[in-house]
């Protein structure tokens with residue numbers, strides 16, 4: 001059934017709606033439409049590269065490009081949007097923006113210092129903007145003049161970044177925007193005229209060339225993180241994008257690509273018309289988090305998060321709510337507890353310096369991670385009931401549970417419900433591994449045998465982690481984990 005009419009699709013989806021309401025999480029999957037350009041795999045990737053990705057826990061995102069020079073202001077006026085979008089502002093003359101590359105000469109840029117800061121924060125991977133929507137490339141692309149090679153800086157900043165991060169053990173992923181405001185052939189929708197169509201064909205070729213160039217020039221990088229793929233024109237390039245993805249994967253076995261690259265033949269993005277994920281992990285969790293394990297449908301996923309409400313590139317004046325390190329640590333804990341990675345964004349300024357607010361947060365997160373990283377790295381969904389005091393993660397190899405506590409109940413007792421029939425074998429604070437909780441501090445519920453109350457001795461000032469080793473480490477989470485995947 002290769003050729004599917006819209007009517008058939010409509011009927012299939014109609015049938016599935018009631019099911020979806022009954023079983024959120026399970027349903028969107030497995031209608032039986034045969035798609036030529038839908039998901040090419042069902043379920044998670046199980047190879048070593050993806051296993052590494054799954055176990056990162058914490059990553060860093062970097063948005064750095066020409067937009068960092070105006071930093072959210074032009075001619076003394078404040079731009080209220082995201083700084084990296086300033087070119088689209090009516091008060092920003094396009095010509096002035098497009099000539100900013102002549103001023104790009106970041107004298108404080110030190111890739112090693114960025115990498116060291118990320119490492120100290122606890123990041124295990126970085127996603128770096130090679131080219132944002134403005135089209136400016138921080139590598140010397142041979143397919144356009146709009147690159148760092150023609151700026152006063154001249155050098156290949158991407159190479160410096162890749163080398164610096166990898167040299168201290170941080171994996172690098174390349175952010176790439178399909179939207180390119182600088183390319184003559186780029187369109188958000190393709191008008192009908194032949195000339196316009198030809199221009200867009202040139203743009204597609206250019207996009208493919210740049211992507212292959214990135215993989216060739218930076219062969220040690222681990223994956224591509226796509227953005228700007230929501231335009232109608234790109235959504236319609238189903239077959240082209242599918243075959244380009246296949247080519248990229250062939251060029252680099254093990255390459256990791258999220259769900260934000262291509263659409264299926266019905267224009268569905270991220271999840272195809274059968275509800276199956278198109279890509280190696282779900283890439284739709286931007287500035288938001290899932291609430292329950294059902295929300296992630298048994299897929300790998302990442303959450304990319306800004307520190308202010310919505311600023312990715314450097315904006316010299318942050319307004320509104322700026323997240324604290326405790327909020328960010330809580331988001332990271334929640335991500336890992338729901339089987340995802342948490343990626344925190346940084347926007348270095350036009351001179352290449354990371355702003356003091358970001359440096360302070362990175363330091364605070366790093367201090368917490370120094371003590372508690374064991375609860376984040378190589379951990380995932382624990383398969384236990386969610387509790388109001390915080391989040392539970394489980395180490396994928398050792399089976400240890402980590403109770404990451406953010407809200408101490410007034411009673412001072414933390415409730416935890418283990419898998420039926422299991423008991424607490426040992427319980428201690430990660431910060432104080434040599435002191436086990438005493439039997440007086442752990443009460444087993446009489447009404448419900450696998451429910452326990454942990455009585456805290458003191459009220460911590462920081463989110464704390466309690467390690468729990470259960471008598472049946474293995475069985476508990478795998479059973480419930482499977483349940484989430486159906």
Ligand code: FHN
Pocket residue numbers: 063082084085227228286304312
């Ligand atoms: O428009 C971009 C935005 O500037 C930023 O790069 C984020 C990062 O995920 N992505 C787009 C919005 O979804």
